[in-house]
Amino acid sequence: MTKCAILGASGHGKVIAEIAELNGFKQIDFFDDRWPQTLQLEHWHIIGDTDSLLSCIQRYDLVFIAIGDNAIRIQKQQELMQAGGHFGVLVHPSAVVSAYSVLxxxxxxxxxxxxxxxxxxxxxCIVNTAATIDHDCVVADGVHLSPGAHLAGGVKVGTLSWIGIGASVKQLVSIGRNAVVGAGAAVVMNISDNQTVVGVPAKPISRKG
Ligand SMILES: CC(C)(COP(=O)(O)OP(=O)(O)OC[C@H]1O[C@@H](n2cnc3c(N)ncnc32)[C@H](O)[C@@H]1OP(=O)(O)O)[C@@H](O)C(=O)NCCC(=O)NCCS
Incomplete structure (x- = not known):
């Protein structure tokens, strides 16, 4: 296990690259659709775009998508899996992941x-820095749990939803698909598909951005 390809040369990509290194990957190659205008991310090299990666994907022991946008991340992953990319799970050595959980x-x-x-x-999914997911939670594909967000036991989160930094979700609450929970919110009731909620307790708002 030595070669890792990362699609998405962003700040998030830097974090993914370091976790890959900590997991023993010796060679990290970045790919980004800003190539060839951009060739470097810190000390890592950006060696091609999505098409370049598609043409050499089977040379990599691990392919990882480092794109923050949930919908784009999952769409790119599906595309690269169909092209034969080897995908896996990356866990930072300081994270605690139960042997009874499934990722x-x-x-x-x-x-x-x-x-x-x-x-x-x-x-x-992105389980970001110091986020916690308690027993029996079910987190669907393409979810981003931001830094310091907490899901209590038995919470369900639908596909592509984004839980903001420092938000907390009460036990057994269901969050729909493509929902957004604002930074610092306390979610105490179920959230519908496509709904954005903010505040303590969390209430719906119409998104401007
Ligand atoms: C919820 C969120 C997505 C809304 O973004 P937006 O649609 O651009 O909304 P706006 O910034 O225009 O704010 C709309 C209203 O909601 C309020 N609001 C926005 N986010 C809020 C939050 N987290 N808590 C409380 N109120 C919030 C704004 O003050 C504004 O109120 P007003 O209409 O009275 O002025 C965003 O504010 C947020 O919290 N994002 C999470 C960021 C994050 O977790 N980053 C980590 C990345 S790893």
Whole structure:
């Protein structure tokens, strides 16, 4: 296990690259659609765009998508899996992930995050720095749990939803698909598909951005 390709030369990509290195990958190659205008991300090299990666994907032991946008991340992962890319899970060495939890491919668990027993996490999810997912939670594909966000036991989060930094979700609450929970919110009731909520307790708003 030596060669890792990362699509998305962003700040998030830097974090993914370091976690890959900590997991023993010796060669990290970045790909980004800003190539060839951009050739470098810190000390890492950007060696091609998505098409370049598609043409050499089977040379890599691990392919990872480092794109923050949930919908684009999952769409790129599907495209690269169909092209034969080897996807896996990346876990920072300081994270605590229960042996009784299940994490699907393309998901990253960052530093100091905790995933407790019988939690299920789908494909291409981001469990960001110091986020926690308690027992029996079900987190669907393409979800982003931002730094310091907390899901209590038995919470369900639908596909492509984004839980903002420092938000907390009460036990057994269901969050729909493509929902957004604002930074610092306390979610105490179920959230519908496509709804954005903010505040303590969290209430719906219409998104401007
Ligand atoms: C919820 C969120 C997505 C809304 O973004 P937006 O649609 O651009 O909304 P706006 O910034 O225009 O704010 C709309 C209203 O909601 C309020 N609001 C926005 N986010 C809020 C939050 N987290 N808590 C409380 N109120 C919030 C604004 O003050 C504004 O109120 P007003 O209409 O009275 O002026 C965004 O504010 C947020 O919290 N994002 C999460 C960021 C994050 O977690 N980053 C981590 C990345 S790893």
């Amino acid at each position: 699907d491919i393309g998901t990253v668990v960052m530093a100091n995050a905790v995933v407790n027993p019988f939690a299920e996490i789908g494909k291409a």
